[in-house]
Amino acid sequence: MPEASSLSATALFRCRGYMLFWTSRATATLGVQIQSVALGWIVYSVARRTMSVEVSAFYVGMIGLAAFVPVFLLALPAGEAADRHDRRTILLLCYAGEIATAVLLACAVGFDFATLPLLLAVSGLFGASRAFMGPASGAMGPMLAPRELLPRAIAWNSLALQGGSILGPALGGLLLRGPPAVSFAAAAGFYAVAAGMVFLIRDNTRPVAGTGSRWALMKEGLAYVWSNRIVFGAISLDLFAVLLGGATALLPVFARDVLHAGPEAFGLLRAGPAMGAAVVAVALAVRPIRRHAGPIMFWGVALFGVATIVFGLSRALPLSVAALAVLGGADMLSVYVRQTLVQIITPDQMRGRVSAVSSLFIGASNELGEFESGLAARLLGPVGGALFGGVGALVVTGLWAQLFPALRRADRLE
Template identity: 50%
Template sequence: MAAASPFQFRDYRAFWAARLASTIANTMLVVVIGIHVYDIARRSGMSIEEASFWLGMIGIAQFLPLFVLTLVAGYVADRLDRRWIVRVFIAVEMLCAAALAALVWLEAMSLAPLFAVAVLLGIGRAFAGPALSSIAPNIVPPELLPSAIALNSIAWQAGAIAGPLLGGAAYAISPSLTYEASAVLYAVALGCMLLIRPIPRGNAGASRPLRAVIEGLAYVRDNKIVLGAISLDLFAVLLGGATAMLPVYARDILHVGSEGLGALRAAPAVGAALTALLLARYPLKRQVGVKMFLCVGLFGLATMVFGESRWMWLSLAALFVIGAADMISVYVRSSLIQLHTPDAMRGRVSAVSGLFISASNELGEFRAGLAGAAFGPVIAVVGGGALSVLATGFCAWAFPSLRRADRFVQPDPETIADECGKDMPDVNVPPLAAGLATEGTKR
């Protein structure tokens, strides 16, 4: 009798638990590092604008290793045992969290170790991300892959909701408690990854490393709809991302403390998670390109509302809309990548997509930090939202094939090969993948 759920496979159960635990640990760590940097900067006598600059620098500290290493990491994921890539870097992240907890206990915490850990987290994400995204097709039958992708999304979104809430509450008790909890969760994730039995190694073929990396870039470059979708996400979030300013809003604008910061960080994930569930139940059927552009424009407008808000309820509502609207972009982009990418290319294509996501998020935080230092946090957020709306309009003009994309259809391999690099009237992705193939957002 055929299996009805990926959870019927022991390896997938271990993989899903590792994904959930590591996501909670990672989001806890990211939230607490941000607020810890801001608190240290403010206690040292810096102004709000000066402390905002250091929040932006945390974003660039995470992005630089991602920028340098992600494409190489995709090639590594297509050549080596993906389980061990994930295991090694989860272990590195566990040691980072434990080291921060020890520094708090020794009363030796400063900005330097927080930035060092931010860099190491960027390195870990660069290598673990493509490998983790490529494991599921190796541990479940092809007919269950859409269900596995849906469950992966649920694990990511659940972690993105729980992590900030738990991290903010724990930080209010003691910063060390959050770092200790993160280390324990990373240890759980590592233990679950060790339970996964051997899987086929990636196979990047006979290409040399540089050529193999270029092949991954070429795949994205030659598919105009894929290029348009990830470019839209890149520019909209790069200009409109407000995540870096959340510690400023929690402490000095909304006056809700670290517990409130956890709620603010979780609100976009709640919006994204509910939207993902709706998309899984009621997938987009027609005019997917137009709907994507409308939702990215809504992302920018909601960012402007959040920037002007002085009420916690309105700020949470705006962030909820930001997450929900952003999920549409993730939904379309991920749908173009999942299922119809050959296994030999999955690591590299995931790496290219991950690089665009990281550029939009981490560089967006850097942009927000610099703008906050120069103009103040409110202008940085509101102005960024307005620029995001303008970027959406520009992309709608620059990528007409994406704007005209109407529906999801299942292509044959020859059709994919023929259409790559041409303006395609339809988005060629299996319907189930379109509704389910997303790992979530972190805006």
């Protein structure tokens, strides 16, 4: 890995392995977003043939639960694997699994045998692949960039994620104008390109494996996260705030039955959070946060909650997209601080296990957040569910500020 001669925004470009890794993340995110948009739209459309809006929204939320269950079951073994085996090899196997799920969805939709149980089962298979990908990817990234450039690398990682999250939903919405199988085939193609980028990485991506049994290593990772108040506070804040405020799971419902728009508008809504997050990610990549990291993280989560409430109350597409953009930008602030704190504080030989716990919490916030939003929509209606989530995120922000004073006082990201 080349030495970084400066802390400029372009210093990372000289790290070949990191740039391949970055390109892989960006490309894979396009595939994930296209597949997610198509799957959410197909599930909602299939359910609406025989079910009400509220029940159909519940089934859309079930996609998240189906994807989370394998993450919950496999997170700790996946973290231990990422700290024992070559992380590049793990990523390649995970991409193979993602390609298989996309091809299966394309066949199910193309040959008209897609049912709700089948779609949810494939979501579970996709979640199993993501369970191993999260720890391996989170631990591998810091191996490819100099330590002094790690905060900037995390911002660029987020930019890859958000860039794909902008283009992916918009492209997914356009692809849905044609046969739905095309969307899943396109996702498989992007996964294949991402796998090719990882295959070209030649840096050493095998960690120095710890000693002891697998169970002992897993317990060691859990003990580290639990005992480090900054790490545990940052990860759990993201868990509960996004768990309650995950209104994005209801976007098919809002696009079709609240805003009375079509799949193109749905794709625009899906891209809204990523547009705001990408703007913030670019700013952080050019000028990383230097001071007051803890307060910035808390204000970001609070703004996330407020934007969720505005989205729930909106009846105009431009205002809804704007609220989602603010929501995404605010979330980007908190995610950047959390990821930087965790990566800098955690030693490399434990990054896989800590990333696994982080992935478990993030998976719970995203996938279980979708389930919570679907359940809230079932009980309160889609608008009531979004408002409940926004208020809940604000409550969590205030509570965590009191429970984790060390996180609130965190200053420099170094």
